[in-house]
Amino acid sequence: MPGAVYLRGQSVTLRTIEEEDIDFLHEMINNPDLWQGFGAPGPRSKREVENRFEEQNSGVALLICCDEAALGRVRLVDVDKNWGNAELTCYVAPESQRQGLATEACQLVIDYGFDHLPINKIIARIIDSNQSSRSLADKLGFVHEGTLRNHVFHEGQYLDLHCYGILEEDWRLNE
Template identity: 30%
Template sequence: MPNDQATADFSTKPTLTGERVILRPFVEDDLDTFRAAVADPEVARLTGSPVDDAPDEERMRSWYGSRNAQTDRLDLAVVDRASGACVGEVVLNDWDPDNRNCNFRTLLTAAGRDRGLGTEAVRLVVGYGFESLDLHRISLEVFAFNPRARRVYEKVGFVVEGVLRQVLRDGDDWVDATVMAILAPEWAAHRGHPERRDS
């Protein structure tokens, strides 16, 4: 049985450049973006984070200050090339080396939404996961009240696998989460552009 674990090197934190975004390791100035993000009720809602559990300054500095040293996950800042500003993050985490699987999550501030930055950022990090880390499967969960994010994931090639029913309390309502994933052979066939596969 081949040792597939040796091919994934999460200790390397790349800089990935697209037309609209740059994904890069975190720098201290990025903290301003995430201070604003954790204070934004809409960001908290879309990520399913309890509003009253926002990290304090010390926890945030510790968390983002340690991301570049992690050897079992990849956290990268999303930078808007037009403004040079950090507008969010993309993350490959929950690595399962035996099965070459990772979870994916992202956070974009209001300044990073509705301009195609998220779609390009997802394509860049997913492509890196398959092409440089030799992952076989990347999965995620998206809440039912976030159709914008689901559409981005579908555009990149994530496929719906099922629904986790009433997984999140949202005020007086219960919200479902859709489980989605993309596999290495699917990525190889369309490279994040499933609509072009037949062309």
């Protein structure tokens, strides 16, 4: 049985991630068109995905679905209630990209975060080669706050890591 619908948009629904989604998560984390964009450190076995399931899908972690088909995952991770911030992560399967689904899923989760969590800022860390995610951050209203030069070793080279952030007050102004 699929997870419960938690948030609903016009084109996507975001539902809880359940153990039956492990095959999808395993496929996505090992998809070369995805892991190259977020700099995954290497292939992950199904057993590793199963073992890290709770850790990777706790808190605000939701499956992006369209017509009940799983298309990606969106999360607010490292929610720091003392400092009032969290980090946004998102991916959509390559065959479902460029349809606005990641944008809508991120908007839903950002709204949720600012409405229901004790946070005032959401950040996104994006490797230099991931132009799609950098464009998404810009589209969502995130501000480029800095660059950590040669911060990530990926595919045999060091890449810059771009740091983006959005404050709740700026998000509310753009609504």
